[in-house]
Amino acid sequence: MKLTRPLIVLTSQIIPLVITLLTCRVSLAAAAAHGTNGMVASVNPIATQAGVNVLKSGGNAIDAAVAVALTLGVVDGDNSGIGGGCFMLIYRTNGTIVAIDGREMAPAAASRDMFIRNGKADTELSQMGALASGVPGALAAYDYAETKYGRKKLKELLLPAADIAERGFKLDEHYAARLRGSAKYLGRFESSKAVFFKPDGQVLGEGDLLKQPDLATSYRSIAGQGVDWFYHGAFGEAVENWMQRNGGIMTAKDLANYRIVLRDAIQSPYHQFNVVSFPPPSSGGVHVTEILNILEHFDLKSMDEATRLHVIAEAMKLAFADRAFWLGDPDFVKVPVGLVDKKYAADLAGKIDLKRVTMVETHGTPDDWQNNLFKKHTTHFSVADAEGNWVACTATVNTGFGSKVVIPGTGVIMNNEMDDFSTQPGATNFFGLVGAKANAVAPGKRPLSSMSPTIVLKNGKPIVALGAAGGPTIISQVALELVCMLDLGMPPEVAIAQPRIHHQWYPAQLSVEKSLPQKVQKALEAMGHRLEVKQTIGVSQIVARNQDGDGFVGVADPRVSGKAQGW
Incomplete structure (x- = not known):
């Protein structure tokens, strides 16, 4: 399945780091490796x-x-x-x-x-x-x-x-x-x-x-x-x-x-980028795409940190409600392509209140869900x-x-x-x-997964390869890092180090890393979020093009003892 349109903006034009730091805090130091080959x-x-x-x-x-x-x-x-x-x-x-x-x-x-x-x-x-x-x-x-x-x-x-x-x-x-x-x-x-x-x-x-x-x-x-x-x-x-x-x-x-x-990758535009991700039985690609499609309706860069994280959490919640009902092995069950449809995402985006938590009682229903279907502990590198x-x-x-x-x-x-x-x-x-x-279990069936290996294209050429480990938090990690890089203009080493959040619809709580500033945590609670504070959430790895388009930058998650290396 391909959902594509021409890409017209150079994604290597990264917003200067000084501006980035005004919009989102760095909580950990992530060393970037560089290489040309x-x-x-x-x-x-x-x-x-x-x-x-x-x-x-x-x-x-x-x-x-x-x-x-x-x-x-x-x-x-x-x-x-x-x-x-x-x-x-x-x-x-x-x-x-x-x-x-x-x-x-x-x-x-x-x-x-x-x-x-x-x-x-x-x-x-x-x-x-x-x-x-x-x-x-x-x-x-x-x-x-x-x-x-x-x-x-x-x-x-x-x-x-x-x-x-x-x-x-x-x-x-x-x-x-x-x-x-x-x-x-x-x-x-x-x-x-x-x-x-x-x-x-x-x-x-x-x-x-x-x-x-x-x-x-x-x-x-x-x-x-x-x-x-x-x-x-x-x-x-x-x-x-x-x-x-x-x-x-x-x-x-x-x-x-x-x-x-061999599956057909999901390809979906996000602003001026094309995000390529894995289809079912991965729920990751579907719901990273669904989350981004929802977020595309908000000016995330102009928001204060608490409001931005609130909107992202609400988008996660809507996507995970759909995951619980619709997702499975497409060789055995009907998984609607409409979950990654732009119109469906617009409808979901309209349910988000910028100031308060919205109750999500059940899953959504994308158009033509009966017929338009996907074809029949963890580490990332x-x-x-x-x-x-x-x-x-x-x-x-x-x-x-x-x-x-x-x-x-x-x-x-x-x-x-x-x-x-x-x-x-x-x-x-x-x-x-x-x-x-x-x-449900069935002979020969593949269980649903949250694994979300993802590649971002610019003008048809790759500029980022990323993914994560950590069960369902894989989806939220990848979505957050894409927002940080593609919406906020952060370089990979800054994006990967941001305090993380995760909402999976059930249970009705928002997980946040301890490093998220107390002021932001209190603001989220004031909006109605029930917080679960964790030391860390997940582990990610990113490889990207240098800003000048010549050579590579790689970062391993500073939360563990990984390593990025180029030559």
Whole structure:
């Protein structure tokens, strides 16, 4: 689906930073990296370096993105890996856009009520253990991207990551904290304890060396035998054996039947820009677009900070109400294209009161919703090269360490994406999201996702690639950063550091980062917002063109120890 019109304004004409700082405060310091030949931004310095090494050795942005992904599966395995899924958005030098859906699929034996016990959804079953995992799709997506659009062989990208897994890496404070927080649940599975715990039974901590020899062997097996080892061979057999012993339903045949899907990216104008984002089963692209379409009816730059954030929050609320009802896998349910229609957004914008919170009782109904349809814990990284290839990729195993299960002998952490289905109408998932029958469990269906890899075009050429991690806050992070860059003229390092807000309709509260000034918080409360103050909200990565259009700038979220690096 394409919603396009001519672009007539140069987006590199950025408003001077001094003006920007008058309209929106900087709460954190985000260091910008610069480069003329390419740029990589990810949540981990080791993974970023892997991507830069590939660029320097003659690879393009697709090669580098796959190298980053595979390395993150080693050094950031609590967030992503080959036991999970991804959405990969690619802009190629010839101007074509590719959207690769590597989202997990429900096993063939899955059923609508598989998580219902005594008439109520049992969230532990959908979040942990043998029933929690969907069939992983990330590796299939990386293999497709590499084979079709890369210059190197998948083997060349796997082996350096395998070496890191074998020799180990020291845990930083962030990884150690996440591991500590999941230790109680990881400890329930012997194969997981073998990876993440010391011989004395204590979980690994900051500064400890995490070695993953089984994962290294798995990577080398894929390098030698291709992805068939994973989808048609030993890995599938290992999964089925473990599942049978532990009450799971996934089989080797489920792995063999996995397929990536090529989707039509959503393209929608926003002011003088063209925003390219991921279609369903991502709710991210739909609702980032819906939020921006609503906000286009307001002069955000002229507003004081509290009013601007109030309007953005109200737009988020309207979009998330639609998400709860309409969104699901378009191969199974009707997802209206009208959700990203400009006229529909204008109607929604008319419901926003600039001074007070408006109650949103239920979802909206876009025109021709019956017929005009989309075709049938997490990490984000962005990569660009000098030839004109850009990649925005968001990958995940869902919550930290996914299902908490490492398949014995493989080192692969399995996802818990089944929790992203609506396990029961009205029931909330780990992130507090509610859903309806559009996102109900069904065999072979892909669960709804908030992942929002996004590329912004100027005159048909990419100027920004961004995305985020953090469940439903991904959508709000991307929307906020786009507003900061495209409406307020902020450079990426300033945009990414702004205090964040998030409203997902249910529960009826506005989450704000602690760094948001007290004066602004009080003003939002006076408008009727019920605030939930959080230390931080989400993690983002941005790669963009320099203001002069020559070379790149990259920023990693200052809330964690990521890294952007160019050359």
